[in-house]
Amino acid sequence: MRDDAYTLILAAIEAGTYRPGDRLVESELAERFGVSRTPVREALQRLETQQMLVRDGRSLIVASLDHNQLAELYVVRAELEALAGRLAARHATPEEVRVLAQMVADDQKSLNDPETLARTNRRFHRQIHLASHNRYLVQQLDLVHRSMALMARTSLAAEGRSVTALSEHKRIVDAIAAGDGNAADAELRQHISKGWETRLKLEAQADHG
Structure with a gap:
């Protein structure tokens, strides 16, 4: 209970x-x-x-996260997600890769629904974490993603972000499928960086709204 x-x-x-x-x-x-x-x-x-x-x-x-806490969280997230991508490229099974690819395909139906995309985005990243086959990394990423639940809104609500985020997801899956750890690492770092950049823009708009 x-x-x-x-x-x-x-x-x-x-x-x-x-x-x-x-x-x-x-x-x-x-x-x-x-x-x-x-x-x-x-x-x-x-x-x-x-x-x-x-x-x-x-x-x-x-709780809520201030700007500095968000910045620190994104730094840690980028490092851990990149490592998960690198390990997934090495250890993911064909079945896990197919599940990731299907997730990206299914998300195309929710491009105009940022709240649904936020949920499926969490599941997508969680699947990459599991595909790393490293329980300690999964535990640390669980902590990071739990803290990210304290963000007031999803960056996927920003205009155009859902489309670009899904194209980034596809490149991540392609790198993992190819077994290219360096590419998976780089694509995930870029993906997290774009998410942080989008959130900064949303913050700036809210401050001037």
């Missing part, structure tokens, strides 16, 4: 049901997810320890 409550609350944050600054109330969460308050309380404590939640007086709210 503890793990269920934790997973449900974390998934709700990742899905944007609860956004940075939103207050999480133990009784409301218990009712929403159909679990007792004790596992919810323990899940909230765990999320606070992981800095997904912060104190606001006596309440817990979903």
Whole structure:
């Protein structure tokens, strides 16, 4: 039950049901997810320890990331994702490569739906992590992607970003399929860099909006 409550609350944050600054109330969460308050309380404590939640007086709210935290997160993400791509090019099975290619093809149907693309984007990157066949790298990338759930909106919502992101995904898959670790590394670094650049533009627009 503890793990269920934790997973449900974390998934709700990742899905944007609860956004940075939103207050999480133990009784409301218990009712929403159909679990007792004790596992919810323990899940909230765990999320606070992981800095997904912060104190606001006596309440817990979903944490937010400032500009410097975002910049630091993208630096780490670029390094780890590039390593995952390099290892996936070496270790991915033919079945894993086909799954990645199918994900890219399926995402073409969601080009005008940034929220759906954000979910499938997480699944795509997770599949690359698993294809690296390195459990310790997967664990570290899980931490990074959990923190990324604290971003208020997806960069895929920016005009034109969904189309370019999918073309970048295709190049990543092509490099992994070819067993070219250097190319997979470079394509993932470029992909993460473009995502960060897009987010910076969104931030600038919001500041002047």
